[in-house]
Amino acid sequence: MTEREFKDKVLTLSKVVFPMARRMLKDNDMARDAVQHSMMKLWENRKELDKCTNIKAFTYTVVRNVCIDELKRKKPVIFDEIPQSIKDKPVLNDHHERKEVIEIIQDIIEELPKNQREVIQMRDIDGLEFEEIAGVLETDIAYIRVLLSRARKTVKEKIEKIYAYEAIGRR
Amino acid sequence: MLMKQSEEDKMNKVYDEYVSHMKQYPDDIEDRAWSYIQKKQRRKVTAIFSISIAASLLIAVSIFSVSRQNERKNMEMQFAIIEKALSHTSSELSNESNHRVEVIYEDEIITIVAENVKAE
Numbered sequence: 001m002t003e004r005e006f007k008d009k010v011l012t013l014s015k016v017v018f019p020m021a022r023r024m025l026k027d028n029d030m031a032r033d034a035v036q037h038s039m040m041k042l043w044e045n046r047k048e049l050d051k052c053t054n055i056k057a058f059t060y061t062v063v064r065n066v067c068i069d070e071l072k073r074k075k076p077v078i079f080d081e082i083p084q085s086i087k088d089k090p091v092l093n094d095h096h097e098r099k100e101v102i103e104i105i106q107d108i109i110e111e112l113p114k115n116q117r118e119v120i121q122m123r124d125i126d127g128l129e130f131e132e133i134a135g136v137l138e139t140d141i142a143y144i145r146v147l148l149s150r151a152r153k154t155v156k157e158k159i160e161k162i163y164a165y166e167a168i169g170r171r
Numbered sequence: 172m173l174m175k176q177s178e179e180d181k182m183n184k185v186y187d188e189y190v191s192h193m194k195q196y197p198d199d200i201e202d203r204a205w206s207y208i209q210k211k212q213r214r215k216v217t218a219i220f221s222i223s224i225a226a227s228l229l230i231a232v233s234i235f236s237v238s239r240q241n242e243r244k245n246m247e248m249q250f251a252i253i254e255k256a257l258s259h260t261s262s263e264l265s266n267e268s269n270h271r272v273e274v275i276y277e278d279e280i281i282t283i284v285a286e287n288v289k290a291e
Contacts, residue, residue: 007205011201011204011205012201014196014200014201014204015196015200015201018196018197018200019193019194019195019196023193028197032197032200032203035200035204036203036204036207036208037207039204039205039207039208040207040208040211043208043212101185101188101189102188102189102192102193105185105186105189106189106193121193124190125190125193125194127194155186156182156186159182159185159186160178160182163178163181163182
């Protein structure tokens, strides 16, 4: 794999894997370091990448493993704020309301069983295909579909409950 | 029915909002990753270069010292051979000899020719 190919096919995935690293490490700087370290590993083994059938899933797995190693090595730190440099497109007008909503959904997803949580995050946030998720988690696609369906259902029900409760409160 | 649809839309919007928030990444993540790779690569090259130079120097010094040692050994051997040769010839080089005598000692590298001339 040439430098150009590496930049086009692998380095561009930094954007995809960064949110996952941040989710796992709960720290922007640590996530950035993990992505950089993973990219370095991939660059050093770029000859092997030519044989790889799914570079995205492979890169995702490498970053995930680096994050797991990092978590084993260090104690997790408290989730910090996303820096100013990060792209931000507010949809909701009230910043606090928006933050609160994000935190609520974050909590709902955190409460899901581990396998459901991983699948919903990989699919909805990281944008991985079912084949890629199955590759990363080393399981079959049908099971991934079941997990995703259950996770989405639970999230939807919990959001509904919260909104119903808020609606009653407003009356 | 309309109210339910509206709630569904709101929930979807909220979830989309969460997803877009969680998808955020630093603008310079790619550039930083590439800079990191280049920095590490440069360090690696420098380390390899330094190790190569150190190894070359070590080899050169070893070769030099071994050759010096061999040279000294050769010289010592040559001295020993000369001494041996002289001891062989000393018995032949007698002052009382009346004849012109040629004594030759020869080995792989040294040939010694001695001449005895009768004193007048």
